[in-house]
Amino acid sequence: GESVGLHLPTLSVQEGDNSIINCAYSNSASDYFIWYKQESGKGPQFIIDIRSNMDKRQGQRVTVLLNKTVKHLSLQIAATQPGDSAVYFCAENRANQGGKLIFGQGTELSVKP
């Protein structure tokens, strides 16, 4: 079936701590994944992506890990800041379906000062 879902709907962390947001997907043929950040009243903002030929990719303060064996990916945010508070979505890009994005329901990250 089609599903990309997140394990936790909410996550609360202390400022300065690291955050980990998880995501499971069901389509083993999927080969491209994207993490988005969505602040209230705004559209999803691209954070980082990863293709299936990689198991780790790093950006500025963010790291995405992909485990194809168990169809799981995670987003790690280092030294979480109040500005990181938002809803985070993982999305599965179905290149064989014209690049259609399948989104999960999202995890709301709340950063406590």
Add this chain to the structure above:
Amino acid sequence: EAEVAQSPRYKITEKSQAVAFWCDPISGHATLYWYRQILGQGPELLVQFQDESVVDDSQLPKDRFSAERLKGVDSTLKIQPAELGDSAMYLCASSLARDQPQHFGDGTRLSIL
């Protein structure tokens, strides 16, 4: 940084009326997408264009929704007649190609009274 432009930001109208949303993608992006996002959920694809051609409109309620991208640049999504259940955020995204990251606009928040 180039952005996807959408207008209007907000639209309030009564059921049975016609509504239209406009999107101007990032310059040079051949692929354009319209998504609908219900509060608390991830966006869901309505229609996808490659240049001026529709690639996927399988999730578009064609009895009341229409979309066009006549010159392969900007795009319009229309609903006629609007129903109460159409209240949602309508997001436009664009990408260089189908297997490249999609970049979103800030959407149009539609409320049907």
